[in-house]
Structures are given as structure tokens and as C-alpha cells.
Amino acid sequence: MSVNATTANIIVAAKAKIAVKNRGYFVSRKDMVIIMIIKGVKSRFIALSVVFAVIVGSFSLFVLPMSGADGVPVVEFLNRGIVAVRARTGIFVSWRHLASDPDDAVYRLYRDGTLIHTTSDTGATCFNDTSGTITSVYRVDAVSGNTVYHSEDKVIRANTFLNNQTGGGYFDIPISKPSNSHHANDLTVGDVDGDGEYEIFIKWEPDNAKDNSQSGTTDNVFIDCIKLDGTLLWRIDLGRNIRAGAHYTQMLVADYDLSGSAKLIVKTADGTRDGLGNVIGNANADHRNSSGYILSGPEYLTLFDGKTGANLHTIDYKPGRGNVNAWGDNYGNRVDRFLGAVAYLDGVKPSAVLIRGYYTRMTATAYDVVNDRLVEKWAFDSGNNSSAQGYGQGNHNCMPAALGNDSRQSIVLGSCAIGPDGTMLWDARQGHGDALHVGNFIPERPGVEVFMCHENSPFGVSLKSNTGEVLWRSNGSSDTGRGAAGNIFAGNNGAEFWGSQPDGVLNTSGQRISGMPKPTINHLIWWNGELERQFADGTGGNDSNLKIERINAAGTGIDRVFTTVGDLTINGTKKNPGLTADLFGDWREEIVLRTADSSALRVYSTVTPTSYRITTLMHDPQYRNQVAGQNVCYNQPPHPSFFLGMGHPLPKQPNVVVRGQGGDSPITTTATETTTSATSTATTTATTATTATSTTATTATSATTTTATSTATTTATSTATTTTASTATTTTASTATTTTASTATTTATSATTTTATSTATTTATSTATTTATSTATTTATSTAETTETTDAETSSHGIQPLLGDTDGNGRVTIADALELLKHLAGMSSLVSQDNPELWVNSLITPASQAANKPAIADVLEILKYLARMSSLVSGERPT
DSSP states (O other), rough: OOOHHHHHHHHHHHHHHHHEEEEEEOOOTTHHHHHHOOSSSHHHHHHHHHHHHHHHOOGGGGSSOSSSSTTTEEEEOOOEEEEEEEOOEEEEOOOOOOSSSTTTTTEEEEEETTTEEETTTTTSEEEEEEOOOOTTOOEEEEETTTEEEEOOOOOEEOOOEOEEEEEEEEEEEEOOSSSTTTEEOOOOOOOOSSSSOOOOEEEEEEEOOOOTSOOOOOOEEEEEEEOOOEEEEEEEEEEEOOOOSTTOOEEEOOTTTTSSSEEEEEEEEETTTTTSOOSOOOSTTTBOOOSSOBOOSSSEEEETTTTOOOEEEEOOOSSSSOOOGGGTSSSSSGGOOOOEEEETTSSSSOOOEEEESSSOOOOOEEEEEEEEEEEEEEEEEEEETTTSSTTTTTEEEEEEEOOOOOOOEEEEEEEEEEEETSSSSEOOOOOSSSSSEOOEEEEEEEEEEEEOOSTTTOEHHHHHHHHEEEEEOOOOOSSOOOOEEEEEOOTTOOOOOEESSSSOBBBBBSOTTTTTOOOOSSSSEOOSSSOOOOEEEEESSEEEEEEEEEEEETTTTTEEEEHHHEEEOBSSGGOOEEEEEEEESSSSEEEEOOOTTTTTTEEEEEEESSOOOOGGGGSSSHHHHHHHHHTTSSSSOOOOOSSOOOOOOOOOSSSSSEESOOOOOOOOOOOOOOOOOOOOOOOOOEEESSSEEEEEEOOOOEEEEEEEEEEEEEEEEEEEEEEEEEEOOOEEETTTOOEEOOOOOOEEEEEEEEEEEEEEEEOOOOOOOEEEEEEEEEEOOOOOOOOSSSOOOOOOTTTHHHSSOTTSSSBOOHOOOOHHHHHHTTOOOOGGTHHHHHHHTSSHHHHHHHHHOBBHHHHHHHHHHHTTTTTTGTTSSSO
């Protein structure tokens, strides 16, 4: 079983098993620890056998999957997201159903300490409290097995009710304009402080912003990060050498390194000032030409800290502009057509993809964040050959989506798609287009579909499969600039599709739906309680209020659902909302607009009940990353990876790992795929005590044949005394860095005592044949303790202490349980360059670690369950 497949199986099983009551101690699936009661297991020998089975047969069980077909995405920790919205009568309260909740969770809603509503185990996470007031204090308890595993009373309040159509409520977030000539433009969200609540990123555009095709000098662009109460965390000034307009600045916000803090990646230039006021490049440089274009001078890409706005790392933007003419014109229009996306390229963690060019030459460069640095992952360049794949095949937007049979996301650019490894996945050769939608539009068909409109003859709109096959195309007579797709009518199976051409609304076969009027061709939103989606657009000219409409029940007319007041859309004729996303509450989406004077952001939330329970859309990796890219160029609504519609089953909870609330170790390395097989029978006893002078004793009996090809660099400073009696392979270098690339077998049968300031690696495998290929780098510096990461070493909180009765009551601390898991992870040579704490610590919240204690039997059951995941156990119970 592969590293990632095994881990994925564990997580899938965890979803069904997690909410289990155990002698008064309860852990939610958020904690991701599998706890079961063992009545008849008391033998220390059984415990050791379980440990051995896990160590030898399932090294990979403890590794956070870094890449591969079966990687499990790690999504952000979110709190319960309770929102109380003033309604026609009382208060409408809704809250999140999280991917970390048990499938059968029951929710209890309290007002002022009194229970007022209890859901069923499938009931919707909302309630209209007709007796509630704007001062009512609400609390939601999440329950499984009659035990409360999570309780939260933090509430977002929307105290202004709009009594129009179906109704809705809003609250305002005060914001501060950089100048009277600036207005709030595109928005995105990210949790920068790890508390489970989103902060909002605002792009401030000057009133003289320009399209790339227009000449003229523009004022500076600013980016703010604010909390939901309006607290300004920081402001970035992009400076005079970043032009203002929809095509220039793309805000890519995500928790790239799984540190619990979202970061911003954006294009910068000479004169950009970070959130601390520090200048990037030359503060005095002015690269604007007489037409206002910026076609000379350095171009940068910067990683900004989400908490402070500080410049963490700045590199040259790749690729540079080079010869401006090579991008399709000679005055600076097409050279500065930028896109960006956040995507799970390795199937586990977010990466950033920066795109330059799409009319002719198309390029894309992917980056990971490692140790607060931008690390290039791959680069794609179509070059200037018009017959090359990708040349001229891009849109004014791009969408991340998993196009294969795994969780790795590709980048759909319109008529082509770049795979997760940076190679062209497919090219349909349909040319450039303006609008793009990627989602599950045909529920009976596996995978997602790609809908776009076309600027090239024969124009019109088309639908492609996830493999790039053109499923159908409906032609037009001229440039088709707008198009939309989504399930908006229950009377037709699957989604509906429409564009500025041809006439009418099309079904999943590309045929016109008789009698259905064409909706506005702009944005989509889930607002009502139904599974079908509504559509949104401005009510008037370029910037106006927003209206939400729906197809009526007969499919023959359009009904107004809701209209906003006192606010404006953005982006002129596009009439986009600042942002729509499932920001809090149940699975329906919120609307964020700027007030008419840009003194506040106005956040709207529905007051319409629903009968459906759906996991927060933000825990669906495709939807979350499409929200992250909603601000890019020509804004498009986000689509989840699943289909929602009457007559179809509700989506299952996503197969993801939910990131813990802060404090976990970020990703600091990347790993190559490794395969290890071993068959062994052994008994190992290890006891370790580590102080300022570390003493480690290991006893092992083994007959080992090992073949390995590896490259490893280990740096350590440690004062230690080591005693070893074993048949083993040992490499030691005193206060040094040692690099080994070899195929070797070394046998030592002796009792050796070594006292030194040293770096040591010891490997012992019992009655086994092991083949491994790996590349790893490990760094540790310590004068008070020794860091052990191999089979022959143990931790001060290792196996033996956990199998003892540490408190005299048959229990061990949860911290020790975590240490055991980390130790077992560290004992595998496959994870020598990874931090095992990354996987383990994400399984449980710090609060649970501090307050709860599982039984020894529970720890054993966890190990037994993991052992069952190994193909060596053949599905039988390890006992």
C-alpha cells in the first residue's frame, strides 16, 4: 500500500469512527484521532506486537502525504461561524457543518443559556428564532453520542434587515480609503491569525485605473487586510511602478505552508512598501513611460506575511517581459495580461501559480512556500510558436480543479489545461475567450466539465470534459463576450448554460430548453434554501446595487429574490460583487459589496431557512481555491467539485484533513515518493533518558539484508553518550556534515561505547529485505537534548513510557500519545526529511492536548487500527 493511499484510507475511516464516547473523554473528528475501547487487551506483549506491526509493515502510515495520486488535501481550520441575522420575525441563526464534524453530528442551539433548538443528525444548521432579539446571546453545541465535543458562542451579528422579496440582513465593516480618489475593488479572504475566522483583503483601486488597452498614468494601488470588525491589520502600497487595472494585480491568498496563517503573494515593483513601511527595490525609481505603461525596470514577486504585511521574500517575476513585441503587440497591452491561481498541485497543500500572457505566448510558473520563502515548483512556457500547445489558448480567467482520478489540481485556462506537474494536460485549440466556468455540471458523468465562451470563429459557447474532449459547441455569429453555467432550474436534469450568443438557455446536451428565458450573464449564488443556484447582476449602469434572481418553478419566467441597498458593484460593465463565498453560517453564500462612498464593506447573509445540511463549501478544495481566485482579472463565481440539485444525493463530506487551530509545524521540506516493503519478526525494547548529556541504549536482535540508494545530509550539534549493542548499519561524523550516496551492507557485531559531540545515524531492520530510494535533508541544533529519527533511536516520550501505567490509573497523557505517533513516524527512513509533527499535530487541537487523557487501551486501539491499514496484516485484526 502506498504512502498516500494508506493515509487516505485512515482519514476516510476516521470520518465514520471519530465521534466515540470513551469513559468521559471525547474527541471530535476535528481532532482526527481514532479512539475505541478495548475490553480484553491487557498483555504488554500484544502491545509490543502491535507497535512492531506498525513500525515494520506500515512506516508510511505516519507520513503527511506530500505528493502523489492519493494525497489528501489539508484544508484550513474554521470555527463554527455562527451568524445571527435580524429577520422579519426574531433572529435567523445559522452555523457551519465542518468537514471535521461527524457525519451524524447533532447541534443544540442555546439562547441566553436556554436550549431552544436541537437538530436531527441530518438536520440543517440553521434556525429562525422568533423570540430572539439583537441582544440575544447564542451558543451552538456539537454533539455525538450525547456527548458535547465542541461548543462555541462567538457570533457574527447582522442587525439590519432588508424587507424586500425573500429578505436578508447585513452588517457593515468600516474601512478607510487611502485617498478620496480611491474605491474598494476586488476582495478575497484568508485566516491570517489561525482563529478560524476569515480576514478580508481589499484591493484599493484609483478612480483613474486603466484597462491594458488604454493609455494614461494611474495612481497607486493599495492592499489592506482587515478583521471583520474593521480593524486594519496592515496596508501595502504597491507603488507607482504597478499600474492600476483589472489585469495587473492578482491577490493570491492561502495558507501555503500549512502554518495556520494565510499569506499573500502578489506582483510588486520598485517602490512597493510592505505592511511595515519597508521599501522593495528602489524607492525613487519611476519606470512609467509617456503613455503611462510600465515596460522597463525590474519586476518582482513578493510573499507577504498575513499577520503583519511584512515582505517575507521577494524574487524576480518569472518570466520577465523581455521583448514586448513578442507578446502580441508593441505598446504594452498583451505583455501585461496577468492571471493567478491557488491550487493543490501536490494534492495536499496549496501552491501559487502565476500566469503571464494568453492571447499569444502563454506562461505559468508555480511556487510553494517553504520556510517563508518562495520556491519554484515548475515553469511552463508555450514560446512564440503559434502551433505550440497552449499558444493563444487562454482566457481572462483561470480555474483550479482536479481533472484526474486524484486530489491534485490542474489549472484550466480556457481552451487548454496545465497539469499539476506543469506540463500541458490538453489543448482543445479553441482559442481565447472571456468567461470560464469549471464545475460538476453533468451529475451522471464522472469528473468536472469546462464551459467557456469564444472570441474566435465560430464563436458561441462550448462544453468540454475534464480530458479536454469537446462535448458540444453552440456557435454564434460574432465575438461571444459573456457566458455562465450552473444548475438554476430543478425541472431540467443537470446544469444549464447560456451566453451572449446563441439565443436561449442550453441543457447538458447543448440543446435549447424550450420556453426558458435567458438570465443575466454574470454571477451565481446560493441564497435561497433550495439546491438550485440563483444568479446575480447589477441593477443598473456600470456600478449599481446588486440583484439576485431565479428561474420560476415552471421554468418560464424570472423572479426577483433580493436587492441590495446603499452599495455598489465593481469593475464597471462587469458589475461584479466584491466577493461572494460561504464565509460563515450554513452552506449558503454571503455577498460583500462596497458602500457607495467606500467607507465600509457591506456583508449580506440570507434569512431564508433551508432543510439541507451540507458541509461548508469552503472545505471543498475546488470551491475554496476558486474563491481564492475570484478576484483574478474578469471575476467568475466559484463552483464546488460536486453537483447540487433536486433529485440528486447530497454530497458526502469531503475527503480532507482539517488543519488544527495554529501552533502546528509548517511544511519546511518536500519529499520524493518512496516505496518500502518489509517482512519481519522481532521484539524490541528501548528505554531512553535524555538530559544535557543524552544517553541512549538500544538492544536489538536482527538478521538484515539492506539495499539502499540515498542521498542524505544531516547537521547536528549535540553532547551525547551512546551505547549500542546490535547488528546494524552505522554512520558517524563528529561535529560535521556527512553526505553519503552508496549501495552498501555493513555488519558490526560488537558492544560499542562512543562519547562525542557528534552526528550519528543508525539503522536496524529485523529479518527483512528493504529497498528504498529517497532524498532528504534534516537539520537539528541542540546542546541540551538529542534528536533521534531512526529505528535504532528512541525518544524520551517513546514507546516504553506510553505502555506503562504513567499515572497509576491505567491512563497516559494525550501528549504522550502524540509523542508515540511522532516517534513512530520519525523511525521511518522514508520521512527522514519530513517533520512527523506536521501530520500528528494536525490531528488534535492544543486545547484537547492540555485538558484530556486517553486510556492506554485507546492508544493501543489506535495502533491496531493503523496496523490494519497495512497490506501485511491482510485485513485481520493485529491481535
